[in-house]
Amino acid sequence: MTLRRLWLIFAQATTVGLALLFVVSTLRPEWLARTPAAVTALAVPVPELKQSPPSLEVARAAAAGSYAGAVAAAAPAVVNVYTTQEVRRRPGRNVDPLYRYFFGDPRGGTERVASLGSGVIATADGYILTNNHVVQAADEIAVALADGRQYAARLVGADPESDLAVLKVEATGLPVITFGHADALKVGDVVLAIGNPFDVGQTVTMGIVSALGRTNLGINTYENFIQTDAAINQGNSGGALVDVSGNLVGINTAIFSRTGGSIGIGFAIPATLVRQVMNDLIRTGRVTRGYFGVEPEDVTPEAAELLKLTRTDGVLLKGVQRASPAGRAGLEPGDVIVAINGEKVANSQTMLNQIAQLPPGSNASVRIVRSGREVEVPVTVGERPTLRKTE
Numbered sequence: 001m002t003l004r005r006l007w008l009i010f011a012q013a014t015t016v017g018l019a020l021l022f023v024v025s026t027l028r029p030e031w032l033a034r035t036p037a038a039v040t041a042l043a044v045p046v047p048e049l050k051q052s053p054p055s056l057e058v059a060r061a062a063a064a065g066s067y068a069g070a071v072a073a074a075a076p077a078v079v080n081v082y083t084t085q086e087v088r089r090r091p092g093r094n095v096d097p098l099y100r101y102f103f104g105d106p107r108g109g110t111e112r113v114a115s116l117g118s119g120v121i122a123t124a125d126g127y128i129l130t131n132n133h134v135v136q137a138a139d140e141i142a143v144a145l146a147d148g149r150q151y152a153a154r155l156v157g158a159d160p161e162s163d164l165a166v167l168k169v170e171a172t173g174l175p176v177i178t179f180g181h182a183d184a185l186k187v188g189d190v191v192l193a194i195g196n197p198f199d200v201g202q203t204v205t206m207g208i209v210s211a212l213g214r215t216n217l218g219i220n221t222y223e224n225f226i227q228t229d230a231a232i233n234q235g236n237s238g239g240a241l242v243d244v245s246g247n248l249v250g251i252n253t254a255i256f257s258r259t260g261g262s263i264g265i266g267f268a269i270p271a272t273l274v275r276q277v278m279n280d281l282i283r284t285g286r287v288t289r290g291y292f293g294v295e296p297e298d299v300t301p302e303a304a305e306l307l308k309l310t311r312t313d314g315v316l317l318k319g320v321q322r323a324s325p326a327g328r329a330g331l332e333p334g335d336v337i338v339a340i341n342g343e344k345v346a347n348s349q350t351m352l353n354q355i356a357q358l359p360p361g362s363n364a365s366v367r368i369v370r371s372g373r374e375v376e377v378p379v380t381v382g383e384r385p386t387l388r389k390t391e
Contacts, residue, residue: 067192071204073246076146076175077121078239080196081130081153081167083138084114118195118239119143119167120177120248122278126151126169129278130238131253132158135165143169146202157281161221163253164274166281177240180247182270185209185226193230193252193266195239205231207264214267215349219254224353225267226250232266241268250274276357290358291384292331293324296348299336307334310372314338315351325382331368338374339367356384 117134121127128143135141141153151169158165185191189209197203207230214225228241232255241250250268280287295318297303304312314336320327337345341364345351358364360383368375 067190067204067206067244070192070242070244070246071194074177074192074240074242074248075194075202075204077177078146078194078202079119079121079128080144080199080202081117081119081128081134081238082114082142082144083117083135084140085138116196116199116235117237118235118252120238120240120251121145121174122166122176124172124174124176126171126174127156127278127282128153128167128169129251129274130165130167131251132160132163132165134238135167136160141167143167145174157285159277159281159287162269162273162277162287163220164251164269164277164281166278177242177248178246179271179275180243180245180249182226182249182272185212185243185249187211190244191226191228191230191249192242192244193228193232193236193239193268194242195232195236195252197231197233197235199235207231210265215347215353217254217267219267222273222353222356223349224270224273225253226270228266228268229264230266231264248274288360289356289384290360290362290364291324291382292326292355292379293321293382294326294331294337295319296337296351298347308372309336309369311336311338311369313344313346314369315345315348325379329366329377329379331366331377331379332370334370336369337366338369341365355381360384 115134115138117130119128119130119134122129135155135158138155141155142150143153144150149171151171153167153169156166156168187209191207191209193205193207195203207228209226210229211227214227215223217223217225219225226241226249230241232252236252237254239252240248241252243249248271250270251274252266252268254267256263256265256267277287296315297318299309299312299314299316301312303309303316307316317326317331317333317335317337319333320331320335337351339345340351340354340358343354345354355364358381360381362381364379364381366377366379368377
């Protein structure tokens with residue numbers, strides 16, 4: 001009997017307690033909330049991070065390997081070149097001739113075509129370097145500087161054989177590029193390409209010199225390209241290739257690509273040739289080059305065996321113009337030129353460049369192999385006619 005009474009008292013007390021808990025949780029839930037002290041006790045402390053001193057100079061010094069200095073030196077002198085040209089649209093096909101007679105061809109007439117390239121400011125008074133193919137046949141040329149200034153430009157002169165051109169804008173105090181020493185470049189040197197690809201705005205890409213003295217590419221008459229894997233795309237033509245100091249070592253000109261986009265094979269004209277062509281174009285509006293008047297061919301092992309030559313270096317003369325400097329000097333077809341002024345001749349393209357650099361009117365000492373004997377022949381250098389195939 002006593003146990004039953006105790007059980008009833010426990011059951012009643014439990015029921016009353018649960019009822020009170022229900023009432024309190026419904027009407028005064030805040031009474032049941034945990035105290036803030038409990039939360040504070042479980043908080044995880046924030047770790048203290050190591051921060052460099054708040055100094056911009058220190059932060060830049062820590063950016064080892066950055067080329068920001070080179071870009072800051074060269075980029076202001078790299079410009080965008082915009083050209084427009086009026087071209088005739090092809091007449092519409094399958095148009096009734098009677099309709100065309102009375103009403104004209106709805107798809108005929110002319111239209112203006114715009115194109116884009118890059119350029120490099122060479123002098124503070126407005127002479128700008130670019131590629132000939134950027135401005136060729138352009139009716140109007142405009143130049144936009146990196147700082148937003150825009151100028152109308154005129155063509156001072158162009159040299160299709162080296163694919164270089166010089167523009168002039170009427171301005172003073174312009175930022176200029178510093179010419180570097182392209183002859184000092186080595187394969188593996190880091191270079192930067194600066195231009196305006198696809199008109200997205202001035203862009204800098206980085207790579208290395210992949211090769212030097214690239215010839216026989218069929219791009220220009222005179223070829224002595226710097227090859228680089230720095231990305232060069234449409235719109236980069238005429239832009240700057242600079243070294244890690246921001247000095248100009250070449251003018252970006254062409255890429256090898258099966259898709260039209262960069263695949264890491266780009267070509268630039270060395271600054272040494274750029275300077276020579278620029279000076280001639282500014283002085284006279286054209287480029288003066290040396291001329292022999294010969295038709296050269298590389299010496300192959302097959303040709304050497306056929307002609308019974310004792311050596312395979314040098315350049316074989318397939319033809320010699322009688323009234324040319326070479327003809328007057330006594331050079332003959334079948335002669336092999338092995339050196340000019342003591343400088344060895346490696347192939348036809350190399351000889352082309354060597355002769356072109358000789359001043360017209362000067363005397364050149366040409367070493368040839370004739371009938372198995374080496375002979376020195378003096379040649380008075382002539383002036384190369386424009387776009388002649390013989391050299």
